Amino acid sequence: MIAESAKQYGRIVDRLLSHSRPLWRSTAVVALLACTFGAQAAHAYTITITAGPRSIYLQVGAGGYTGTNASGGTPGNNATINVVSVTVPNGVVGSGAAQAMTSNSTVSQSPIDGFAFCNPPAQVYIGAWSRPGSGTGVATLTVTSPANLTSGSDTIPFSQISWVMSGNGDTVFQFPNGTFTGGTQTLGTLARNTWKEQCMTFSYANTVVPAAGTYTGRAVYTLSLP
Amino acid sequence: MKQFILPVLLCCTPAGASVAFAAQDDVVSSGRVFRVDDSGTVVLDPVLEMEWQPPGRSGTTSLVAGSTRVSVQLNLAAWVGRTGRIYMTLPRTPGPTVRATWRTGGTLLPGTVISGDRTLVYAGPVTSSVLRDLIDIALEADGARLTQPEALAFGFEIELDQ
Numbered sequence: 001m002i003a004e005s006a007k008q009y010g011r012i013v014d015r016l017l018s019h020s021r022p023l024w025r026s027t028a029v030v031a032l033l034a035c036t037f038g039a040q041a042a043h044a045y046t047i048t049i050t051a052g053p054r055s056i057y058l059q060v061g062a063g064g065y066t067g068t069n070a071s072g073g074t075p076g077n078n079a080t081i082n083v084v085s086v087t088v089p090n091g092v093v094g095s096g097a098a099q100a101m102t103s104n105s106t107v108s109q110s111p112i113d114g115f116a117f118c119n120p121p122a123q124v125y126i127g128a129w130s131r132p133g134s135g136t137g138v139a140t141l142t143v144t145s146p147a148n149l150t151s152g153s154d155t156i157p158f159s160q161i162s163w164v165m166s167g168n169g170d171t172v173f174q175f176p177n178g179t180f181t182g183g184t185q186t187l188g189t190l191a192r193n194t195w196k197e198q199c200m201t202f203s204y205a206n207t208v209v210p211a212a213g214t215y216t217g218r219a220v221y222t223l224s225l226p
Numbered sequence: 227m228k229q230f231i232l233p234v235l236l237c238c239t240p241a242g243a244s245v246a247f248a249a250q251d252d253v254v255s256s257g258r259v260f261r262v263d264d265s266g267t268v269v270l271d272p273v274l275e276m277e278w279q280p281p282g283r284s285g286t287t288s289l290v291a292g293s294t295r296v297s298v299q300l301n302l303a304a305w306v307g308r309t310g311r312i313y314m315t316l317p318r319t320p321g322p323t324v325r326a327t328w329r330t331g332g333t334l335l336p337g338t339v340i341s342g343d344r345t346l347v348y349a350g351p352v353t354s355s356v357l358r359d360l361i362d363i364a365l366e367a368d369g370a371r372l373t374q375p376e377a378l379a380f381g382f383e384i385e386l387d388q
Contacts, residue, residue, distance in 0.1 A: 043265035044381040049292060049324070049365055051372045052275040069278055112287065113280040129278065134374055167285055174285040193369030194288040195278050 051193045054133030058141070058223035060126045061105035069195075070113040081218070082124060086204045094209035101161070101202040110197055117167045118199035126175065127197030128223045130190040139190040139225040141175070147182035151213030158182045158217055160205045165198045174198055180219060190223075262312065262382040266299030266356070276369065290369035296361050298334065300382055303355035310386040311349045312357075317379055318342035322371035324378060326363055333359035344383065352384075 057075045059065070061082030067073030082105040092099075102121040110117040111127065118125045130139035148155035162179040174196040175187045190196055274292035300312070312334075316326055318341045327338045330347075334357075339345040348357070365378070 043263060043267075044379040045264055045267040045269055045296060045298075046272060046377050046379050047269055047294060047296075047363070047365065048273045048375050048377045049276050049290075049367060049372065050273065050375040051290065051369055070280060072277075110280075112278060115280065136373075170285050172285055191288065191370045193276075193278075193290060193372055194286060196286045198285055 051133065052131050054131060054135060054225075056128070056130045056139055056223050056225050058128045058221060059107075059111065060221045061103065061124050062107055063111055063125070063127075065111035068109075068111055068114045073111065075111075084124065084202045088204065088206060092206065094206060096205075096207050099204040099206050101204055103202075112195060112197070115168075117170075117197065119168070123166070123199035123201050125197065126200055126221070127195065128190060129195035130192070130223070130225055132192050132225060137226045138192075139223055141187045141190065141196075141221065141223050142184050143180070143187055143219050143221045144184040145180040145182055145219040146217050149215035149217040151211070151215045154211045154213055154215070156208060156210045156215045158219075160208060161202055162205065163200045163202050165200060167197070167199045170198070187221075258310075258386040258388065260304070260384050260386070262384050263301035264299065264382050266301065268297045268299075270295040270297070273375075274365065276365070276367065276372065278369070279366065288368055288370040289366060290372065291364060291366045293362060293364040296328075296363055298357075298359050298361055300357040301355065302352045302357055302384070305352045305384060305386065306355055307352065308386050309351045310384050312347050312382055312384050313344040314339055314347045315344040315381045315383055316341050317381070319376050319378065321373065321376040322367040322369075324376070325366045326378075326380070327366075328361045328363040331360045333357060334361065341378075347382070 059078075062078050062080040064076035064078040065073050066076060082103055084101045084103045086099045086101040088099055100122065103124045104121065105124050106120050107125040108116050108118050108120055110125075128139070128141055132139075145158045148157055149160075158180040159182060162177070164177045165173045165175050167173075175198050178185065178187070188196065271294040274294055276290035276292045278287050279289040279291050280287065314337070316324065316339045323341045325338060325340050327336075329336045334347040335349075337345040337347060367376075
């Protein structure tokens with residue numbers, strides 16, 4: 001029965017191909033179709049796993065996750081710009097005694113699973129993930145700062161501010177400690193389908209004597225995937 | 227050309243079938259292992275978009291996971307009255323190693339299998355021609371190596387007692 005069906009199919013294929021295709025190509029097509037009959041005996045149920053569509057996510061301080069990733073939460077946008085600050089007492093201005101900075105970020109939980117990873121206000125959460133999809137590419141996390149904090153025409157070098165990376169229960173730090181340089185600095189890279197997170201503790205070096213005032217500046221963190 | 231194609235068809239179709247049977251006979255003689263027809267099996271969500279797993283507080287994770295439900299239906303008609311063991315198999319793929327862990331409705335055994343391996347899901351007499359169970363299966367893989375969609379072709383094989 002199969003042979004008869006195959007014969008009929010072969011005639012149809014032959015009529016379709018014999019006048020327009022090389023011999024070797026029509027032979028290959030027919031042989032492939034015929035052998036398929038023999039491979040249907042056992043079957044196998046198939047589950048296809050994918051890494052999802054091409055996307056990236058960066059969170060510094062407040063983030064946009066609804067729920068946690070582990071509970072099916074999804075990322076979203078959050079326009080909040082958190083502030084890290086310190087007030088240096090009169091008597092120690094320029095003394096070289098580093099001053100711990102605090103943040104108005106209240107984020108303590110990792111959006112991965114809700115684990116209490118950071119300790120605000122002393123620490124600021126930073127986390128990022130990258131999904132290149134079917135393409136290639138390594139995501140890069142950078143931070144860009146201006147040369148100075150400013151108060152009117154007065155300035156304090158941004159390099160007076162440093163950070164230390166940590167996290168509750170953390171064992172391997174994913175991003176380096178550092179000091180702002182007044183430019184763009186690379187904090188790290190993210191391999192395909194990788195999520196990295198850390199908690200930043202900022203400090204002010206306090207080695208300059210600026211004019212009295214409130215000095216501000218903005219550091220911008222950027223995650224890019226080529 | 228016409229004369230060439232038809233002999234190829236007529237020879238290849240029976241040959242394809244006979245190759246399949248011959249392969250089973252070879253296995254029989256060496257270990258009495260047969261591939262089980264699971265063509266009645268249905269996967270609830272056959273395409274899984276994997277999600278990250280908690281990093282274990284190392285500050286990074288590339289472990290991804292997903293889960294689905296599978297209605298397993300095995301055609302055991304050829305072995306009714308025999309005794310043996312049924313294994314679930316997971317062939318290795320070019321992509322990352324995958325670990326599959328499942329719970330069952332009670333007919334099959336729960337377990338775990340890693341790419342390239344097999345795990346026992348049933349042992350005992352084959353009493354009916356069709357074995358059915360509902361399993362919840364969770365898959366884990368290293369996302370850093372998941373460069374493209376990976377089709378995991380699970381299967382079942384039965385190993386008969388002598």
